Amino acid sequence: MNVHTPTQTSETLMANALRVLAMDAVQTANSGHPGAPMGLADVATVLFNRFLKIDPSDPSWPDRDRFVLSAGHASMLVYAIHHLLGYDDMDTGQLKAFRQLGARTAGHPEYGHAKGIETTTGPLGQGIATAVGMALAERMQNARFGDDLVDHFTYVLAGDGCLMEGISHEAIDMAGHLGLGRLIVFWDDNRITIDGPTNLSTSMDQTKRFEAAGWQVLSVDGHDAEAIARSIAAARTDTGRPTMIACRTVIGQGAPTMAGSHKVHGAPLGAEEIAAARNALAWTAPAFETPAPIREAWEDVAVRGAAARKSWETRKETHPLKQAFDSSLKAPDAGALAAAIATHKEKLSAEAPKLATRKASELALEVVGATLPNAVGGSADLTGSNNTWTSGMRAVSRKNYGGNYLHYGIREHGMAAAMNGIALHGGFFAYGGTFLAFADYCRPAIRLSALMGLPVAYVMTHDSIGLGEDGPTHQPVETLASLRAMPNLTVIRPADAVETAEAWEIAATSRTAPTVLCLSRQGLPTLRTDHTLENRTRRGAYLLKETDGDRHVTLIATGSEVEIALAAADLLAVNGIKAAIVSAPSFELFARQDPAYRAAVLGTAPRVGVEAAVRQGWVALIGADGAFVGMTGFGASAPASDLYEHFGITPAAVAAAAKALI
């Protein structure tokens, strides 16, 4: 796309149109953040007007540039731009309904609410870290399909908050290391945070910091359009390094008395200041109206974008890789995967190996990877422990974007956000590993996976005190409950290699929810020795072992504790007590089953739950009168078998709990 060089005057007016819409919408909502949109209006205008390659008539066109508003509280900036660009879902009514129930103009940009919102932002730092995944996906896709099909930039507007958050460190280190030259971050250097001037809390030399991470850094007056344009051009030219453009701006630029103060950050300016701002900007149009010449200038941007998109479509039509490219963006072939997993399960059931489920996960990933060539794996520096690397994988590096494995480093948070970015970009199925206890380190990004409904897969191994000697800091006890509490997240804790294979089928074919696989460190026997074509894990819970005649008790367990429940049933059998065994790998999936199925699985006999974790959440399965054998506090450092004895999670304890109930 040719770069357009407008007169500065027209861009000033285009930017002022954004300022006025932002302050009017915030005032109408009586809530919101006018300061950042007003301060960033000039940067955004130059970026959109001269560089950004998007087509409002086809907002999800694959080769578009990605624009991420990491400073999500500046949402009115993007809504105002989309309105002026003519997005068909962003009419004046939406701006007037800013932050109101049912409007697309949510307080922070929400992925899926309005066209062209590339990711949900608001929790600070997530945008820049997600953008790293997008920029990485662009290069990985480019390595596979070439410049004619994949050739776009990822632009990020980030504030001081984004750069103070720890996740930004993980993100910029990763981007610098991977040489993501098409990632361009604008830092809104307005020297104001909510508490006051930034020098209340930071003395960071951001230029030096980004240079330390291998970035190009440019500095610019954020209200000088020509200087901004020169910086962006220079950033695009340096394709070997990501670029940070430090934009010195005045927060609330245009508000005559309040600009430059933290007072414009998070509250309406008030009628008086708005009137004064209109005066100062010589702006006579009524609220929510934009003079025709300015509207037309913005509409020109859309016209150019549509032309670029059409030219790309034309190139693609005759491209030899057209079919492969289109197919990489589609849902995986669920039928083929189901067949491959079924074959794999049959072999497992026949051979009945004793395997840690993390090892079983590796075996399942071999099957997934063979069927879904666009799977991209990785681990936060626990590759050998998470068993995330399968045969034939190659590491992604700045020299080889054609690889399919990411050494994410000791950066769980950056990994999870990058996985979100890869999923949002399209073209890949991303999974990444760490220890389950360190889910906490990436929880804010997992929450965004769930909120956006992104089908990424978290491989969380060492899922209990079964981790052993590393001790309580590394042993999850509350982590399962805390993940199950999160809406739209599928947590699966498989009991053996067969359930693990089924879990991977679920994770790899999910379209609207992320999956967390919770996997054991320790070896576990194959329990599903009778092969079934049906993916029983998809039911969430099922009768693993029925009784002859009526059951006296039902033992419900997950993961490594199903083996314990089975052993307890044997102990009970000695006393003539008939115990049915329910394996319950996923509470969320079970909750979705019809009541009749649920009732049949749970039965009417007393129930005992077994899980090496806290009880919270279990009452849904065992009822208020059920017994629970698990953890009540943190773990300890010792060999796994000693810990199970010490904390009383044993067949004998389960049998005793059952006897006490019946």
Added chain:
Amino acid sequence: MNVHTPTQTSETLMANALRVLAMDAVQTANSGHPGAPMGLADVATVLFNRFLKIDPSDPSWPDRDRFVLSAGHASMLVYAIHHLLGYDDMDTGQLKAFRQLGARTAGHPEYGHAKGIETTTGPLGQGIATAVGMALAERMQNARFGDDLVDHFTYVLAGDGCLMEGISHEAIDMAGHLGLGRLIVFWDDNRITIDGPTNLSTSMDQTKRFEAAGWQVLSVDGHDAEAIARSIAAARTDTGRPTMIACRTVIGQGAPTMAGSHKVHGAPLGAEEIAAARNALAWTAPAFETPAPIREAWEDVAVRGAAARKSWETRKETHPLKQAFDSSLKAPDAGALAAAIATHKEKLSAEAPKLATRKASELALEVVGATLPNAVGGSADLTGSNNTWTSGMRAVSRKNYGGNYLHYGIREHGMAAAMNGIALHGGFFAYGGTFLAFADYCRPAIRLSALMGLPVAYVMTHDSIGLGEDGPTHQPVETLASLRAMPNLTVIRPADAVETAEAWEIAATSRTAPTVLCLSRQGLPTLRTDHTLENRTRRGAYLLKETDGDRHVTLIATGSEVEIALAAADLLAVNGIKAAIVSAPSFELFARQDPAYRAAVLGTAPRVGVEAAVRQGWVALIGADGAFVGMTGFGASAPASDLYEHFGITPAAVAAAAKALI
């Protein structure tokens, strides 16, 4: 204390003693991390032998230097040192029982397990961030009591993992900004992580990075004792800036064939390599035995430390601030606080203001602050929203360590870890604020507060969809459940200003557990208009409104939803249905009450729970047959009152749920 200058030869032997103990203990345990202790042995020997001011016979002496092993997997390093220094709880038996059940020698250093362990480490980056709080507390205490009583350093051994984690960014920015010149961090630059060489995942120029944050950076051969000593001396001299000493080391130094490889990171060396290492080091003593001259050299360190401690005791005896100093380290005067809170409550009950509980929290903090002069507040850049600043507070800065308020910046994780460090250091009661939804951003540090039992207080405001327009990223729905799942954490969600005052009394007098206060953005009426001396919140749940005669239903609610439950009771009364109201500010405190009390509160009538959050955890209160009015998914962006209507958390909905039950 005078700095001791030994011969290098003797220090090499002292270091080799650590290497041998580490490799033998890991081998005996058949699990653990020999590489880092062996690589860091020289740095640690020089530090302890020549500089560190500690007294093994009085390990918690207030003016000791703090030593933090941020690379917690190198735990055998500190156990070996303590053994050789003669800590009376670290005999050979403990080393032989490394990583075994009941031993003090846990896989990672656990605070409280063995003397001299200043903080629990293992989750990477926590140590360095906690140390920032310790170093800050030292300066704050120094500003109050002077050099004669407070004059110590905080030393940290950090690995690549610590510096890759995002929390390290927050920590080093904070330390540089606050000019913590007595914080000295050794970076174990061994260029190896679990996955392989560090250049698989990072290209960070750490020197430049730390300089960008305002640190002095020195580089040294980590096996050259004199060079290490010169660096430490230079670090101690620069009192205006924290210092990072980049120590180029070889992981597993001393292991002849495996040193320098990731194979020595996390597994025993094996008998053969250990024998070869003994040979190479000319080490003839049997496993777990240290030749007498080397033991004596280590014991000299302890002797010097004891002398330093005695000299400090002597100074303190005649110091004019002796009493104030001692008192600052003691438990708060619970009686005085109880009296002050009672007076405050009486006034609130009489005046019955309508207040957001975050505002009520500010009022309670005025009372707490007046009674506990060593309270140190702060917020992660949400001071005005968290209401954490009370009258007369002064900001802490590098120019004024005498202040008592911390602008933590947009760094929730760094804040929480620093609060842990302040609590561990002693002398202060630390509280800090953010939005409840951002508890996820600091969850790994909250987990360490709970695991260590540190009495810090988290002020988490905007605790539900009542936050309104900022939308789902800022609205906690699963956060309450996820925090309640964590062992040893007291979560309190008060319903009005009176409960908020009671909650603060609990938080400020806690000795062994952290507290999370979950506070509303929106105004709430005073419900406790009948003054009681008793702190009813301490019961966890209580009958706020009884019925005349037997109840037909019990409505149980927390926080802002108690008002809704009361309104529902009025609706039910119209139909002649008698509803008792239970306010349940803390599930954990209620769980600790005796069964008779619990049964009396819950009653035998059907129960309805009301909370603008997910149901998980509520069955403990409402039973399996109870109804629940709350959230089932993420929130939305709209004014709070619209959201409560939209999600059906209304008096009418509660009344309908009650009617359906009875």
